[in-house]
Amino acid sequence: MQHTNLTGLMVVVGVLTLATALGWWWRRRDGRIRPVAREGQLADSGPDPASPVLAALGARPGAVTLMQFSSAFCAPCRATRRLLTEVEGRVDGVHVVEIDAERHLDEVRELAIWRTPTVLVVDAEGRIVQRVSGVPGRDELMAGLRPLLSGAAR
Template sequence: MRDSSLTGVMVVVGVLAAASAFGWWHRRRDGRLRAVGPPSGPAADPELPAALGIRPGVVTLVQFSSAFCAPCRAARRVLDAVRETLPGVHLVEVDVERHLDAVRELDVWRTPTVLVVDTAGRVVRRAAGVPDRQELIGVVTPLLTGADR
């Protein structure tokens, strides 16, 4: 009997340790801006950038969101703060339900997803979750000054 109760405790401890490790990993990754390897156009469809409101020659932050997404409101506040801090940044919010073709084309799996699009129309960074304001400013500033990432 003693062995079976010890086994149960070990299973519970193992599950708690695995859940804690996953939670830590997810929290560290959520909202981080990741480089998009080799910079690509917003999509294979040449009309998609204009349909989303991406203007050529302007650094654009594109947020994919949905009506019932609470983190989307927090991401919008962060993006608004970045736009107020850095003049010249254009902000576009895309409703995932209305633009399913863009969601598929740009491989958006969750909301909010934020794309940083440079002046050439290339997606250079992306974040799934609410991005950090300072990290976003650090990524966008060189794009505004014409410096490469």
């Protein structure tokens, strides 16, 4: 009987350790801007970082487009929308498009969108250059946009 109680305790400790490690990993990754690889490199954004689907979803040629994929009952999506709208209002050359992920399932699959909110940063040539899963940090987002913009903050 003693052996069974010890086994159960070890299982509980193992599950809690695994859950803690996964939670830590998730928090470190959530909201971080990740660059998307260029031609000849492995990309984590899906099959084609310059997919024509981006133009169909509203990417604006000649501007940096922040494409936010959202869902109806996503609380972090609202926080992301406020942040991106603020950035669009303060920075010349930035255009924001919000896409309802549920209504654009084919595009979501093609672009490898696995959760909401996800923000794709599309450069002036229509290529995905960065992506964020979760609510991005304002300072990190601004720092990531600087090299893509020729205009200055208003």
